[in-house]
Amino acid sequence: MNILNYTEEHQAFRERFRAFIETQVLPHAETWEKDHFVPRDVWRAMGREGFLCTSVAKEYGGLGGDFIYSAIVCEEMASSMQTGLAPTLHSDVVVPYIDEYGSLEQKKKYLPGCVTGDIVTAIAMTEPDAGSDLTSMRTTAVDHGDHIILSGSKTFISCGIHADLAVVAARNPEIEDPYAGMSLYLVEAGTPGFEKGKKLDKMGWHSQDTAELFFNDCRIPKENQLGEKGFGFLMLVGKLQQERLCCSMGAVYGAEMCMKVIMDYCRDTTDASEKPLSKFQAIQFDLVEMLTEVKLGRTFLDKLIADHMEGLDVKAETSMAKYWTTDMANRVLGKSLTIMGEYGTLEENPLVQGWRDMRVTSIFAGTNEIMKYIVAKLMHL
Amino acid sequence: MLEFNTSQKQIQKAVRAFAKGEFDKEKVLELDKSGDYPQDLYVKAADLGLIGIHFPEDYSGGGMGLFEQALVAEEMCAVDSSLGITLGMASYGAEFILRFGSPDQKKALLPGVAEGRFRCGSAITEPGNGYDISKISTVAVKNKGNYTITGRKTHVVNGGNAGFYMVLCQTDPTTVPLTSGFSLFIVEAEKKGVTVESSGQRLGLNMLSSATLDFDSVEVPSTNLIGDLGKGYDYVQAFLMESRMLAAAQAVGLARGAYERALAHIKAREQFNRPIAAFQALRHKIADMATTITLARLVTYDAARRFDLNICDASTACLAKTAACKAAMTVSDDAVQLLGGYGYMREYEVEHFYRDAKMLEVRDGSPYLLKDIIADSEIGKLKARK
Numbered sequence: 001m002n003i004l005n006y007t008e009e010h011q012a013f014r015e016r017f018r019a020f021i022e023t024q025v026l027p028h029a030e031t032w033e034k035d036h037f038v039p040r041d042v043w044r045a046m047g048r049e050g051f052l053c054t055s056v057a058k059e060y061g062g063l064g065g066d067f068i069y070s071a072i073v074c075e076e077m078a079s080s081m082q083t084g085l086a087p088t089l090h091s092d093v094v095v096p097y098i099d100e101y102g103s104l105e106q107k108k109k110y111l112p113g114c115v116t117g118d119i120v121t122a123i124a125m126t127e128p129d130a131g132s133d134l135t136s137m138r139t140t141a142v143d144h145g146d147h148i149i150l151s152g153s154k155t156f157i158s159c160g161i162h163a164d165l166a167v168v169a170a171r172n173p174e175i176e177d178p179y180a181g182m183s184l185y186l187v188e189a190g191t192p193g194f195e196k197g198k199k200l201d202k203m204g205w206h207s208q209d210t211a212e213l214f215f216n217d218c219r220i221p222k223e224n225q226l227g228e229k230g231f232g233f234l235m236l237v238g239k240l241q242q243e244r245l246c247c248s249m250g251a252v253y254g255a256e257m258c259m260k261v262i263m264d265y266c267r268d269t270t271d272a273s274e275k276p277l278s279k280f281q282a283i284q285f286d287l288v289e290m291l292t293e294v295k296l297g298r299t300f301l302d303k304l305i306a307d308h309m310e311g312l313d314v315k316a317e318t319s320m321a322k323y324w325t326t327d328m329a330n331r332v333l334g335k336s337l338t339i340m341g342e343y344g345t346l347e348e349n350p351l352v353q354g355w356r357d358m359r360v361t362s363i364f365a366g367t368n369e370i371m372k373y374i375v376a377k378l379m380h381l
Numbered sequence: 382m383l384e385f386n387t388s389q390k391q392i393q394k395a396v397r398a399f400a401k402g403e404f405d406k407e408k409v410l411e412l413d414k415s416g417d418y419p420q421d422l423y424v425k426a427a428d429l430g431l432i433g434i435h436f437p438e439d440y441s442g443g444g445m446g447l448f449e450q451a452l453v454a455e456e457m458c459a460v461d462s463s464l465g466i467t468l469g470m471a472s473y474g475a476e477f478i479l480r481f482g483s484p485d486q487k488k489a490l491l492p493g494v495a496e497g498r499f500r501c502g503s504a505i506t507e508p509g510n511g512y513d514i515s516k517i518s519t520v521a522v523k524n525k526g527n528y529t530i531t532g533r534k535t536h537v538v539n540g541g542n543a544g545f546y547m548v549l550c551q552t553d554p555t556t557v558p559l560t561s562g563f564s565l566f567i568v569e570a571e572k573k574g575v576t577v578e579s580s581g582q583r584l585g586l587n588m589l590s591s592a593t594l595d596f597d598s599v600e601v602p603s604t605n606l607i608g609d610l611g612k613g614y615d616y617v618q619a620f621l622m623e624s625r626m627l628a629a630a631q632a633v634g635l636a637r638g639a640y641e642r643a644l645a646h647i648k649a650r651e652q653f654n655r656p657i658a659a660f661q662a663l664r665h666k667i668a669d670m671a672t673t674i675t676l677a678r679l680v681t682y683d684a685a686r687r688f689d690l691n692i693c694d695a696s697t698a699c700l701a702k703t704a705a706c707k708a709a710m711t712v713s714d715d716a717v718q719l720l721g722g723y724g725y726m727r728e729y730e731v732e733h734f735y736r737d738a739k740m741l742e743v744r745d746g747s748p749y750l751l752k753d754i755i756a757d758s759e760i761g762k763l764k765a766r767k
Contacts, residue, residue: 133652203732272516341747347582
């Protein structure tokens with residue numbers, strides 16, 4: 001019994017995307033890692049082929065597809081092990097804010113570009129002093145009638161350099177209650193006062209353009225307020241279930257890819273007396289444990305994708321999944337490198353980059369500690 | 382009880398002061414990217430007697446033991462794991478000469494290493510075999526008063542950046558077991574026929590040179606043979622015993638350095654109107670880290686003391702190394718997590734402690750090999766079934 005119903009359309013889409021990755025991503029992946037940059041036109045190429053924003057309705061140029069299309073994009077990207085290009089972030093984390101909370105005008109203005117890859121998005125919540133404690137953010141949005149002035153800085157913003165459009169969380173300085181004072185705004189790149197800071201130098205995701213963003217008396221038209229004023233926090237809460245599901249997808253699919261690689265490696269690599277590594281019992285048992293954890297993760301994930309597609313409230317479960325699957329994926333990558341010995345220390349080994357890349361997943365989108373804190377609250381502990 | 386005498390405490394203080402004064406964070410980040418060797422720091426460390434602290438004073442050493450070498454390793458690695466490990470391995474392989482070399486060999490090579498004039502490299506492992514050296518392909522053929530060496534060695538520490546290499550060769554292919562036909566030779570780096578190819582970019586410790594060495598009919602005099610013919614395998618096992626303990630000490634220092642940074646961070650970092658050190662889950666993580674480091678330190682220094690008393694064995698060294706490197710992995714991983722988003726940024730250092738810990742985990746043999754050695758020792762030879 002399949003938990004998810006993959007149709008022939010889904011399969012055809014998967015094969016098309018896989019071919020795109022093989023011809024337009026994999027040949028350049030190494031260069032992008034070295035350059036610490038993915039060229040902007042790759043986003044356009046992806047968009048033109050219909051691989052971005054698959055959930056967006058046909059009237060805006062989207063596929064109007066279900067969440068399984070999103071899962072497929074995530075899975076095939078994870079198989080490529082290229083982490084600079086982040087279609088899932090754009091399509092399934094950021095754009096949904098515009099899709100769900102945007103006015104008709106905003107949707108008409110921005111969604112088509114998001115689909116074609118002419119508009120790459122970013123979401124700016126985190127600040128140097130507001131990480132886990134998001135409501136302590138200091139970026140302000142002062143309402144001046146026909147326009148709004150944003151002031152403050154954001155950090156750790158994925159796609160920060162490429163972003164043509166940012167969804168920015170900011171607070172009304174006149175309202176004390178941080179939950180009631182937060183609103184969301186759409187800020188276009190090039191808006192005077194909106195500066196992009198330096199690309200951050202990270203342990204992994206080298207080709208991903210994570211950056212600081214600065215708002216220095218940045219003036220945006222009132223029309224760029226997203227959703228209702230003061231509902232920023234509720235909007236974020238509404239979208240975090242899907243964000244956490246996306247993180248879990250990345251972790252599980254990444255771990256599955258890792259298992260394929262390590263099992264092949266163990267079968268094909270022999271010791272000095274020609275015995276394959278896969279015949280050593282300690283390694284066998286470790287591989288089985290890893291396989292079991294990956295299977296458990298995939299099963300939980302698929303169930304939550306199904307629940308999410310049904311519109312169920314699975315906030316607690318997706319938070320559990322986010323922390324557990326990312327911890328699991330880190331364990332799987334770590335053990336794989338240990339099995340590989342010295343080869344597990346060479347950057348030419350794709351799993352080495354995979355290990356570095358996976359490490360951020362227990363930190364971003366809310367640390368795993370925050371996930372546990374949230375579940376404790378939701379369980380009324 | 383782990384107690385340090387006055388001289389040992391002075392060493393700790395001196396090394397800590399040196400490292401704190403000389404190890405510059407920006408320089409480390411730069412070297413991590415460029416892969417250049419910290420040459421000036423190496424010379425300074427040698428001047429302070431930190432490179433050959435375990436060599437006899439007759440050979441420009443400190444006249445001390447593995448215990449003191451471990452102290453130096455821990456203190457340097459706590460300040461910076463990459464610099465600590467890199468500098469600590471400047472003498473990697475010189476122990477072959479120290480323990481098994483002739484007085485002439487010692488006189489020729491040990492002072493140069495201790496004085497910071499040249500480094501030693503160790504060419505033991507071969508393509509695909511890791512530390513399973515039951516079979517090797519590098520041969521040394523006797524040729525009148527010389528030996529001609531041909532073969533390939535991988536992951537040579539200080540490869541391309543050493544004055545001389547210790548090379549494990551097969552001198553007699555007819556022995557049973559094969560390993561009784563292995564011998565160890567000194568090969569000067571500039572000898573004709575030696576070619577070096579960098580191992581390429583690595584996960585960590587890029588400032589520590591690592592290379593593949595090709596020996597194409599390299600001629601060395603018989604006086605370059607270390608100790609006795611056919612004893613090479615035994616010498617390597619003995620060397621690995623002490624080099625694994627050095628790795629353990631470096632792991633302890635790394636763990637401590639990561640821990641100290643994480644602890645400082647959570648006390649300073651405020652979220653939810655309080656230092657995040659106020660949250661019980663994080664407090665218990667700190668407690669776990671402190672416990673892990675304490676256990677690792679005790680087993681490491683106990684093993685080092687045994688070594689200096691000549692009552693250590695391979696299994697004890699493997700046990701210490703496995704335990705300490707596991708500690709380094711979990712503590713540095715926790716440190717990254719405690720720093721949150723900052724933990725993932727190169728600028729905040731803990732991520733390179735974490736990468737360096739991953740390098741240490743498989744150095745001188747992965748946990749799989751080391752556990753085999755420990756198990757062999759614990760279980761002993763099994764009776765063959767009739």
